[in-house]
Ligand code: KG4
C-alpha cells in the first residue's frame with residue numbers, strides 16, 4: 001500500500017510518498033518540505049494570508065517532486081491523503097483541494113487526515129510500535145497527554161489550561177528578541193546558558209491531574225528579564241536555559257502523574273512517545289528518556305524532521321485509515337478546528 005500525503009495546515013508546504021514496509025513500519029519513499037519561515041519572519045509569527053498564497057505557489061512542484069523522488073506515478077498510488085485540519089483555513093484548503101483533485105483524476109481513494117492524529121500515529125511510521133502507548137503531543141497549538149489505543153481511539157489524561165508548550169517557547173523567544181519559530185532558538189541559546197541562575201516556577205508541580213499551565217511561567221520569565229534589562233547575550237542564554245529547565249521539570253512531573261493514572265487502569269502501555277514540533281527538543285527528550293526507563297519502557301521520539309510538520313506523517317495516517325477502510329468523500333470540508341475525538345479519563349471510568 002502506497003500513499004501520497006499533503007500537509008499545508010501552517011507554514012510548511014510538505015508532500016511525501018509512504019508505503020507499508022517491513023514489520024508494520026512505514027517506508028518513506030520521498031519527503032519534501034518547503035518552509036515559509038522567511039516569508040513570515042518579519043512579522044514574528046505566521047500570517048495566514050501569506051501562508052495560503054505561498055502554499056499555492058509551490059504546491060504543484062512539491063507534488064511532482066514527491067512523486068519523482070519516490071519514482072512512482074499517480075497511477076501507482078493506492079490513495080491520496082491531505083491534512084484537512086486543524087489549522088489555518090486558507091492553507092488547509094490548498095492542500096485539501098489539491099488532494100481531492102488528484103484523487104478524482106487518478107480515480108484513487110481520498111483520505112482526509114486530522115493533523116493531530118498524524119502526529120499521534122507518527123511513532124508507528126518510524127518504529128512500528130503497537131497500541132496502546134502513552135503520548136505527549138506537544139506542538140505550537142497543542143499540549144496533551146493521551147493514551148493512543150487505536151486509530152481514532154484516544155483517551156485524554158491531561159491537557160494545557162492556557163498556553164501550549166511550543167507557544168510558550170515561541171512567546172519567550174519573542175520576548176527575548178529571538179526570531180520565530182522560537183523553540184529551536186531557545187534551545188540553541190539554552191545550550192550555553194546557566195539553568196539555575198533564575199528561580200522560575202514549576203506550575204502545577206505535584207498536582208494529581210496531569211494537566212499543564214504555562215502562562216505563569218512565561219510571565220515569570222518576563223519579570224526576570226525586565227529586572228535586568230537591557231539584556232546581554234549571556235543574560236538571554238541564562239534566561240533560555242532557566243526557562244527550558246522549568247519546562248523539562250514540569251513536563252516530567254506531569255508525565256509522571258499520567259503514569260500514576262495509568263497504573264490504576266487495565267491498560268498496559270508499550271512505550272512513552274513524544275510527538276509534535278516540541279519533540280525536537282533534546283533536553284526534553286533526555287528527561288523523558290530517564291522517566292521512560294524508570295517505568296521500564298522505551299521512549300519513542302521520531303527523528304526531528306518527522307516531529308515538526310511533514311507530509312510523511314499525513315501519508316502514514318492516510319495509510320493507517322485506508323487499511324481500516326476509512327476513506328472520505330470529496331465533499332469533506334476543511335476544518336480550522338478539529339479536536340481529536342477523545343474520551344477523558346473520567347468518561348472512560350464511567351464507561352467501564
Ligand atoms: O508540530 P509543529 O511543527 O507545528 C504545529 O502543529 O504547531 O510544532 C511547531 C512548534 C513551534 O511552537 C516550535 O517553536 C516548536 O514546535 N519547536 C520546538 C523545537 N522545535 C520546534 N520547541 C522546543 N524546542 C525545539 N527544538
Ligand code: ZN
Pocket residue numbers: 115119139276277308309
Ligand atoms: Zn503540527
